[in-house]
Amino acid sequence: MHRRAYERYLVETSATFCVEGEGPRRSMLRDVSPRGAGIITTYPLAPKQKLTLFTDSSFFFKVPTTRKTQVVWCEQIGDRYWRGGLAFDEDDKVEFAR
Secondary structure, three states: OOOOOOOOEEEEEEEEEEEOOOOEEEEEEEEEEOOEEEEEEOOOOOOOOEEEEEEOOOOOEOOOEEEEEEEEEEEEEOOOEEEEEEEEOOOOOOOEOO
8 A cells, every 4th residue: 555655634725726837726725745645626737747836834834935836736527627636846745833
């Protein structure tokens, strides 16, 4: 059985992401770990695509946060939604509020 190196935390809060050269897009941040996040969006994502993720989940993060990410995987769920996994850039681990 594959075990994750980092624990995930369920957050289910709104977030915004930007694809380079495009405007902001809304999404739902589902879960987060120090190394990445899971999102649901109405925008199809492609593996290896670079995104900038913005969130103001002050109950979870110490401050509003901006992270450079890369799409690891994405799958369509339903007619209009996609669920994806994002990896934070190597030098951009998340610090969580305590």
